[in-house]
Amino acid sequence: MFIRNYREADIDSIVDLFYGTVHAVNKRDYSREQLDAWASANDLEERRESWRASLSRNIAFVAEKEERIVGFTDMNRQGYLDRLFVHKDYQGQGIASALISVLESEARKSNLPEITTNASITAKPFFESKGYRVVRSQIVERKGVELVNYKMIKELNPQ
Template identity: 60%
Template sequence: MEIIKFKETDTKEIISLFYETVHSVNSKDYSQVQLDAWAPRDEKESKMNSWKESLSQNITFVAKVNGKVVGFSDLTHTGYLDRLFVHKDYQGQGIATALVDMLESEAKKLKLLEIDTEASITAKPFFEHLGYKIVCSQTVEKKGVKLANFKMLKKIK
């Protein structure tokens, strides 16, 4: 596995990975209606420009195996860990940990004091394992559908 900085040419593969991951890995914690609201398949194309822009502006790392995108994560310059997704066939192989380690290293270089994120039910145990603490549980609304998640925070040393 190699972890590299985001290139705009990876956008389409990243978006596909996002949809596949949400609709498979998160299905144990969220209903189909919730998954469809979170990652509506009809928005795949419209996400191309907005994600290309936000992934380019953020600190974004992409994990690849044999040239294939198997994970990605991004952090804003203010310390918000926006997205962290690993391909459904590559779960549990240390990819998410490696991506977050890279982001935390960048956060230290920026002299950020903390990183915050909004973790899904599925991702909460992973973030807790890495030392993130729950600030609060919350309900977010996407397309009129309510989804539970957790605002989490980690102090950067």
């Protein structure tokens, strides 16, 4: 596996990975209606445009295996981890751990005191295993559909 900086040319692979992962991996914790509200096939083009802009502004990395993008993550300059997704066919191979390690290293270099995120029910155990703690559970609304997630935080020790 190889981790590199995000490039705009990655956007199609990233959006497709996100859609496929949400619908395959998160289905154990969310209903079909919730999954469709979170990651709708009708929103792919709009998502490509909005994510192209935000990923270019943020600190963003992709993981590649055999020249295929198998994961990605990004964080804004204030330490909000926006996205961390691993391809549905590459779960459990340490890809998310490697990505979050690189992201946390960048946060420390930027002297950020903490990283925050909004983790899905599915992702919560992963983040807890990496030292993040739940601040609160919350209900977010997507297209009129409610989904539960967790505001989480990890305080970073200065190096």
